Amino acid sequence: MSTFRSIVFSSVIAGFIVGLLVTVAQQFGTVPLILKAEVFEKATETHQHEAVPQPAAAGHDHASPEHAGHDHASHDHGAEAWEPRDGFERNAYTAAANVLTAIGFALLLAGFFAVRSGATGERVSWHEGLMWGLAGFAVFTIAPGLGLAPELPGVPAAPLVSRQIWWTAAALATAAGLALIVFRRSVPAAIAGVILLILPHLIGAPELAQVETNVPSSLTHQFVTAVTVTSLVFWSSLGAVTSAIFARFDHGVDARV
Amino acid sequence: MSQSQLSNAQVTHFPVAAGQVGRLSQALMAMVLGLFVVGVVGFSHIDVVHNAAHDVRHSNAFPCH
Numbered sequence: 452m453s454t455f456r457s458i459v460f461s462s463v464i465a466g467f468i469v470g471l472l473v474t475v476a477q478q479f480g481t482v483p484l485i486l487k488a489e490v491f492e493k494a495t496e497t498h499q500h501e502a503v504p505q506p507a508a509a510g511h512d513h514a515s516p517e518h519a520g521h522d523h524a525s526h527d528h529g530a531e532a533w534e535p536r537d538g539f540e541r542n543a544y545t546a547a548a549n550v551l552t553a554i555g556f557a558l559l560l561a562g563f564f565a566v567r568s569g570a571t572g573e574r575v576s577w578h579e580g581l582m583w584g585l586a587g588f589a590v591f592t593i594a595p596g597l598g599l600a601p602e603l604p605g606v607p608a609a610p611l612v613s614r615q616i617w618w619t620a621a622a623l624a625t626a627a628g629l630a631l632i633v634f635r636r637s638v639p640a641a642i643a644g645v646i647l648l649i650l651p652h653l654i655g656a657p658e659l660a661q662v663e664t665n666v667p668s669s670l671t672h673q674f675v676t677a678v679t680v681t682s683l684v685f686w687s688s689l690g691a692v693t694s695a696i697f698a699r700f701d702h703g704v705d706a707r708v
Numbered sequence: 709m710s711q712s713q714l715s716n717a718q719v720t721h722f723p724v725a726a727g728q729v730g731r732l733s734q735a736l737m738a739m740v741l742g743l744f745v746v747g748v749v750g751f752s753h754i755d756v757v758h759n760a761a762h763d764v765r766h767s768n769a770f771p772c773h
Contacts, residue, residue: 455734462742481767532755534762541763548761551749552768558742565735592769601769614771615751678769685768 454701458561461696465561466554469689473553474546476684480677482545484670485604491666492605553685556587557693564697574698577691584690586629592682594625594648598656601678603671606664609657621651 535541560583564575575583595618602608628647631640749761750770758765758772765772 453734454731455738458735458738459741462738477763477767482763485763485766532759534756534759544760545763548749548764551745552764555742555745555749558738558745562735562739562742565738566732569731569735596769599769599771602766602772604766604773608771608773611753611771611773618771678767681767682769 454565457697457700457702458558458565461693461700462554462557462561465557465689465693465696466550468692469557469685470550470553471546472688473681473685474542474549476681477545477549478542480681481674482542484674484677488603488605488666488670488674491664495605495665553689556591556686557689560584560587560690560693561697564694565701568698568701574701575694576698577695580694580697581687581691583694584686584688586626587690588683588686589629590622590626592679592686594651595621596675596679597621598652600671601675603666603674605666606671607659607662609659613657617651617654617656621656624648624651 535544560580563583564580567579568574598621599608599614599618608614624647628644631644631647635641635644748757750765750768752758762772
């Protein structure tokens, strides 16, 4: 099996296992809080969007086109885009998105495992994989989360694109900083690494001057904890499972020796 | 089993250096693919993608809305 194929194959398997595991964890952790916050979000939306509810309300007078109309495409112009129905359909899409996210991050991890095992001549053990997973937790959850706390629906935040740029930059700088500290064992590299870890937070994440929301702050705090813990489950299991499966399917190391 | 023997046979035809370069570029390809998948699920501005992955974006603390 070529390296690329064994990376993809093991990432897909690991992604399904970890994605489904995390979907279960989210059902107990984050999803109930999101649903609670949406109650507050919808309460404010009906106050704020003066123009939007009018056509929808008018539509309901005409025998409710949402249920009766078959050509949704023509009705949906200017109205809300498709979204999954609450309940099973919504959770099914959540599970699918979780599996895809896990496959994506597993591809990233397994890519590192392939480079690593190619350089050392030894397979990456599940234990080393677990530590790579924890590095992923630091890079993709802790670092961006310090500046941009996990958001609940209904809590206003700075413009989306600016937050996405800062989030990506924080993850990149943290990854580079950690790599400098772990793989270059010299004092200047360590100092540069620590500076890279701190830099995104010195620049600061985009923030609104004023945040007005009726989502209670206790709910927001619970959500931060829930996100961080489910993410820890995600990254530690993804690191260990991906490395264990990749070691099984990767024959490139044997061939080299 | 036969597949692993086949791949071993294929790899031994290449010199070690060429095999290593191939391994690095294949690993990079997989990593770019992975980031692309995460980017679409977590960061795409397309409404339908956003709505389908909504709870996952919030649960992963990706910027949403």
